[in-house]
Amino acid sequence: MDRAELVELLSPEGLRLLDSLPEWDSKADVVRTVADLRKLGHSPGLVAAVLGQARLRQKARAKFGEFAQRMLFTEAGLEQATRLKVAALHAGRFARAGIGHVADLGCGIGGDSLALAAVDLEVTAADADEVTAAVAAFNLTPFPKARVLHARAEEVPLGGIGGAWLDPARRTTSGGRTTRLADASAYTPPLDFAFGLADRMAVGVKLGPGTDREVIPAGSEAQWVSVDGDVVELGVWFGPLARPGVGRAALVIRGDQAFELTAAADSADAPTGPLGDYLYEPDGAVIRARLIGDLARANAGWMLSDGIAYVTADRAFESPFARGFRVLERLPNDERRLRQALAERGIGTLEIKKRGVDVDPARLRTSLKLKGEASATLAVTREQGQRVTLLVERL
Known part of the structure; x- marks a missing residue:
């Protein structure tokens, strides 16, 4: 627009x-x-x-x-905007920390500012793009304690403001095409500026969930958030917004419920072992936060293979942090024999899950020439380093 x-x-x-x-x-x-x-x-x-x-x-x-x-929305602003239920959690951090005035620097269409204003915080929002700033001003009209500036994040006067929220632009648009930036130093505003604000005030920074972990500053809290199975962000928190003793967190939101797994740092992987009766796929937030080992140990499970995000166990357990499957049988790895095995079982609809193996599920599904009325789930992965093909069913 x-x-x-x-x-x-x-x-x-x-x-x-x-x-x-x-x-x-x-x-x-x-x-x-x-x-x-x-x-x-x-x-x-x-x-x-x-x-x-x-x-x-x-x-x-x-x-x-x-x-x-x-x-009102812009295409790019909507794409990067925080989901309202997640923005409400951001706002809650500032409110609990007793911060009454928050600067939303790089506010986009104003999604996070809406959540901040909704808990009666004073908000100074700013965006470098004139149209986007105007859209944010329209969206924040119902809140008299919110104001919007057309300004770069680095230009906003921060005197009297107790905290800042930043959602650096991670995409660039040229010729009508939007491209995701791979280099964190090219974000707007730059990460050095965003993280540097933590020396003078309470700061929260929203980043993409796949951000290189090397850029996360020591002493901050890094929280990966998933919503209904989709990992949507990495939040990096500083000062009173960071919880004592929490360096890594996986927040899993399913519907109206939220569950969290936390640790002081990355957890060590659990030992590896042979396939048990059950296979578990950790939520993406747990994988990104590197808390798979803690998940396995808490449920008497172990890793199926080094470096592969599958947990296995001999007993079933329920956890909001993983999806469980009952292992029905091992099937051949060879495609010809696998095709025959699936045909014998009348499987015509097949979900293919893979980890740690070079498999194109779409190509494999086509080559299997599936026919039949039954549906099934196939997990292709590694067991203690060796490739395995497993017929499983969801718990």
């Missing part, structure tokens, strides 16, 4: 038209909708702007729920 489109959208006519539209339906005849709106006298620019926002509002429901219908 450019500046001209935003001006159209923020006009009284634009906002009225946007709010009057029905919920976006991707299967609807968009050409006809455009024609109908044009017949009512709306300009082409306004029609494009409101339909673009209607589509983004529908897409944003996954992150913002019903709040999405009262917000």
Whole structure:
């Protein structure tokens, strides 16, 4: 969305038209909708702007729920925005630490600022992009204690502000294409600036879950967060926002429930051993936080092979930190014999899970020429270094 489109959208006519539209339906005849709106006298620019926002509002429901219908978005801003349930947890940290005024530096469309303002904290939000800052200002209109600046994070005056939240831009857009930045030093604002603020105030920094662990400063708390099986962020916390004795944390959110595994540092892997009766796939947040060993030991399990994120055990256990499978039988590793074994069992639908082996599940599924009414799950991995193919069923 450019500046001209935003001006159209923020006009009284634009906002009225946007709010009057029905919920976006991707299967609807968009050409006809455009024609109908044009017949009512709306300009082409306004029609494009409101339909673009209607589509983004529908897409944003996954992150913002019903709040999405009262917000404005940019494509890039929505992609990087924090889910509202996770943003609420961020805000809770600042509130519990007694920090009454928070700077949201690089606020994007204002998702985290919304959560901060919702717990009655004073918020100074800033974004270097003029359109994005204007969108954030619109979204924060209901909160009188929140203000938005069009400014780079490094330019925001921080006098009298007790804490800062930063979500550095990790993508760059050129020629209409967005590219993820691999080099953390190229983020906006740079990580040196973000982490450096911790010398003067309480700071939290949101990073991608796959961020190189080498950039995490010593003495900070690193918390990986997954939502319904999807690892969504790495939060790095400093000062009073970091919990004493917690250097690594895996926060697993499933529906409306949250579970957490914490440790002072990376946990040592559990010993390896032969396959037990059950196989467990740790949640991605547990894997990223390197707490697989603690998970295994807490449930009388062991590692299936060095460097592979599978836990095995002789008894079933329930844990929010792992998905469990009952091992039914070992199958041949050879594709021809595996195809025959699956055909004998009438398996026509196959989920293929793999870890530690060079297997393309889509190619393997095609080569197996599956036929039959039964469905099954196949785990292709290593047992104490040796490749194994296992027929398993979810617990």
